[in-house]
Amino acid sequence: MNRTLYTLILHLALPFIFLRLWLRARSAPAYGKRIGERFAFGLPAFRQGGIWIHAVSLGESIAAAPLIRELLARHPELPITVTCMTPTGSERIQALFGERIQHCYLPYDLPWACSRFIERLQPRLAVIMETELWPNHIAACHRRGIPVALANARLSERSARGYARFSRLTAPMLVQLSLIAVQTEAEAERFRQLGARSDCVQVTGSIKFDLSVDAELPQRAAALRQSWGAARPVWIAASTHAGEDEVVLAAHRQLLGEHADALLILVPRHPERFEQAYEMSRREGFSVVRRSSSEPVAADVQVLVGDTLGELLFLYALADLAFVGGSLIPNGGHNLLEPAALGKPLLSGPHLFNFLEIAAQLRAAGDLLEVQDAAQLHAALRALFADSSESARMAEAGLGVLRANQGALARLLAGLERLLARA
Numbered sequence: 001m002n003r004t005l006y007t008l009i010l011h012l013a014l015p016f017i018f019l020r021l022w023l024r025a026r027s028a029p030a031y032g033k034r035i036g037e038r039f040a041f042g043l044p045a046f047r048q049g050g051i052w053i054h055a056v057s058l059g060e061s062i063a064a065a066p067l068i069r070e071l072l073a074r075h076p077e078l079p080i081t082v083t084c085m086t087p088t089g090s091e092r093i094q095a096l097f098g099e100r101i102q103h104c105y106l107p108y109d110l111p112w113a114c115s116r117f118i119e120r121l122q123p124r125l126a127v128i129m130e131t132e133l134w135p136n137h138i139a140a141c142h143r144r145g146i147p148v149a150l151a152n153a154r155l156s157e158r159s160a161r162g163y164a165r166f167s168r169l170t171a172p173m174l175v176q177l178s179l180i181a182v183q184t185e186a187e188a189e190r191f192r193q194l195g196a197r198s199d200c201v202q203v204t205g206s207i208k209f210d211l212s213v214d215a216e217l218p219q220r221a222a223a224l225r226q227s228w229g230a231a232r233p234v235w236i237a238a239s240t241h242a243g244e245d246e247v248v249l250a251a252h253r254q255l256l257g258e259h260a261d262a263l264l265i266l267v268p269r270h271p272e273r274f275e276q277a278y279e280m281s282r283r284e285g286f287s288v289v290r291r292s293s294s295e296p297v298a299a300d301v302q303v304l305v306g307d308t309l310g311e312l313l314f315l316y317a318l319a320d321l322a323f324v325g326g327s328l329i330p331n332g333g334h335n336l337l338e339p340a341a342l343g344k345p346l347l348s349g350p351h352l353f354n355f356l357e358i359a360a361q362l363r364a365a366g367d368l369l370e371v372q373d374a375a376q377l378h379a380a381l382r383a384l385f386a387d388s389s390e391s392a393r394m395a396e397a398g399l400g401v402l403r404a405n406q407g408a409l410a411r412l413l414a415g416l417e418r419l420l421a422r423a
Contacts, residue, residue, distance in 0.1 A: 171195030205408030
């Protein structure tokens with residue numbers, strides 16, 4: 001498949017794209033808003049000549065945050081524009097940076113929409129987080145001499161095989177990239193084999209290791225924990241998906257048999273599931289409150305549903321142990337490094353294919369226990385709450401992995417500065 005055929009198929013798919021937006025808007029109304037931006041209509045009045053960063057969804061937006069902060073500090077004279085594709089990503093970007101950045105949804109990869117967007121923005125540099133590759137957007141930048149960098153790039157064997165099947169589309173696109181900053185040497189070799197120019201592929205590591213925690217965050221968490229009862233066992237199940245809450249609640253029910261005052265902080269990944277998690281907890285007979293309600297977490301409260309945005313790090317800081325969701329189902333997992341940076345022993349399900357290298361390092365260091373079901377999750381929780389020295393050893397091991405891998409952000413920024421100097 002070449003780019004002409006790809007573009008034709010994309011135009012033919014427009015009715016289904018509108019249908020998907022409508023269906024998603026039924027459960028998440030934010031998908032029904034700002035639709036014009038997805039076709040490059042009703043865009044904000046951008047300041048031109050800056051840096052454009054694309055972070056497709058919530059996870060990429062979180063990963064991009066340290067990079068955006070550094071670019072804002074280094075280049076206050078340049079407007080920074082951050083695009084995404086999902087309402088949760090949009091909300092997080094705006095919560096983190098507000099008026100300091102320009103923001104909109106990225107238009108779909110239709111040539112006319114790409115051209116309208118690029119003409120309106122006219123960036124000096126485009127940065128795409130991870131592996132969100134859009135052939136027409138990249139071609140539009142290439143025609144205008146705008147360098148495009150792929151930052152914090154990942155490419156699994158499975159994804160590489162998929163790209164290889166459409167080499168007439170992907171190879172010319174990869175050649176047009178000015179920098180591919182990959183996380184590992186294995187991924188670098190996959191990009192080269194798919195047609196990327198060797199001199200543009202650099203192993204920089206994962207910038208997710210370079211996250212920093214506000215020094216006041218643990219202090220605020222400790223103060224709130226004191227009001228809950230200092231000795232109370234608290235664990236968090238974060239970024240859970242449909243099909244995982246049931247397992248988490250079943251494990252928590254068993255834990256309550258040994259620790260009657262145990263508290264679970266349950267944080268669904270997507271806002272449209274906040275109410276579902278609350279109702280499920282209530283139907284299962286738990287005493288439950290919503291974080292957004294500001295109700296006190298009294299001694300008899302067994303589940304706190306984290307239904308606020310932008311607070312995940314704080315909620316991690318409140319817990320003694322952290323289970324990271326998206327991993328009991330074949331979703332690929334979510335960021336394990338945030339709770340690790342806060343010194344939390346880590347638990348997850350077995351499906352971690354989006355974080356293979358990070359999971360392997362944490363597992364080897366001894367700060368990751370993988371569980372298959374409610375019984376194994378309960379057993380891990382029971383063992384860790386019974387052995388504080390083992391919990392402390394795991395926490396320190398996770399912090400060690402974090403420290404050993406930091407520096408990726410500096411290496412990535414050096415590559416981007418070279419592109420800016422040439423732009």
